[in-house]
Amino acid sequence: MSEWPESLDEPLNRFIEHLRSERRHSPHTCVHYQRDIERLGQPLVEAGCSRWSELDVHGLRRHVANLSREGLGGRSIARHLSSIRRFYEFLLREREVRDNPALDVRAPKSGKKLPRVADVDQLNHLLNAAPDDALEIRDRAMFELIYSSGLRLAELVGLDLTDLDARAGDVRVLGKGGKTRILPVGRQAWQALDDWQRIRRELAGEGEQALFLSRNGNRLSPRSVQARLHRWGLHKGADQRLHPHLFRHSFASHMLESSGDLRAVQELLGHADISTTQVYTHLDYQHLARVYDRSHPRAKRRKSGDSLDGGQAEP
Known part of the structure; x- marks a missing residue:
């Protein structure tokens, strides 16, 4: 993990303290907020950004897409976005940023789980x-x-x-x-x-x-x-x-x-x-x-990785 600059770390620490002391959130809840924001901040650090104000709505959408590619479902991503939205509300209050990029970003819909049945x-x-x-x-x-x-x-x-x-x-x-x-x-x-x-x-x-x-x-x-x-x-x-x-x-x-x-x-x-x-x-x-x-003896459906000619599909 790349080393965080103080200009990113210090506002996050103040936000977590705000949740703990002013909002009276439990330590467990504060840990979740911190993890979500740190996960957002890491690609900013790797891109050479030093302030939270450098994140725009397009960067946040890329972050959501990355979360989805990593296997997070719609509900988990929605929780991440909720944490980010709350963080930027705090930064707005503190005049660290001019807008909240999370306001118009939505999580992908979770696929409906099929109900289980008995035969x-x-x-x-x-x-x-x-x-x-x-x-x-x-x-x-x-x-x-x-x-x-x-x-x-x-x-x-x-x-x-x-x-x-x-x-x-x-x-x-x-x-x-x-x-x-x-x-x-x-x-x-x-x-x-x-x-x-x-x-x-x-x-x-x-x-x-x-x-x-x-x-x-x-x-x-x-x-x-x-x-x-x-x-x-x-x-x-x-x-x-x-x-x-x-x-x-x-x-x-x-x-x-x-x-x-x-x-x-x-x-x-x-x-x-x-x-x-x-x-x-x-x-x-x-x-x-x-x-x-x-x-059916001769009609086995193809597996997703099989090509039409019977060989392996090209990557």
């Missing part, structure tokens, strides 16, 4: 596992219903007995924004719900309408559902950590894979915008690509 065989294995006690009968009914109808966790724990319509074979769900939707319930989920409701009568207090109850007879909390699903996975041999949204994601992916009907899956999930549902088309393509690679 059909694993879910069948988990849901076909025999419950060991009354609470596991309740648990299987919950998990069957999430996977059968694609419920959110909040929708599941908010269900009342009156939301089930056994004659029509559906469930009424109160979703985001207070919107109600009617969802079909599969045969195996209905059977699991019937098994649970026979036991539920013994736990429910007077007038309790919640569909899913704790051992104390109260409405089950979201945290309890998460803990019970994690426990179910451990006891029944899941090969990944189970959580309620994994079942909802798996419902959506498997429905789209089988039907190809994006609009229908959007309605079932209760998404206001179809772009939210479109993430599952990427999951579906990944599945199809894996099947293609695994199954």
Whole structure:
């Protein structure tokens, strides 16, 4: 690392002291600010600059591009820019600079992470596992219903007995924004719900309408559902950590894979915008690509480094 001139070092030290003494930031936060600013200053030093005022918006954009090339994601770069913006606000106050080059520079958008899903065989294995006690009968009914109808966790724990319509074979769900939707319930989920409701009568207090109850007879909390699903996975041999949204994601992916009907899956999930549902088309393509690679004897897709003639691509 090149040696820093005092004209860069001294304002940075004053800024960190300002954060520590005036803004009452923790030592941990101050360390992060200092690291971010030092990372900005190093290329200035290497370019022979001696003052923070020599950084302009074009130089800052080059710095952001370098951070991206080094592998930092959008959120990390946004944090760097926040630190730089704050630093230059301090320098403006101290009349060390005339403007803040970070005001109009934005971090690149982070790529959306694809939701994880479980494959059909694993879910069948988990849901076909025999419950060991009354609470596991309740648990299987919950998990069957999430996977059968694609419920959110909040929708599941908010269900009342009156939301089930056994004659029509559906469930009424109160979703985001207070919107109600009617969802079909599969045969195996209905059977699991019937098994649970026979036991539920013994736990429910007077007038309790919640569909899913704790051992104390109260409405089950979201945290309890998460803990019970994690426990179910451990006891029944899941090969990944189970959580309620994994079942909802798996419902959506498997429905789209089988039907190809994006609009229908959007309605079932209760998404206001179809772009939210479109993430599952990427999951579906990944599945199809894996099947293609695994199954077709002469159609293995090229790896990114292979050229069209079968040799190595030129650098």
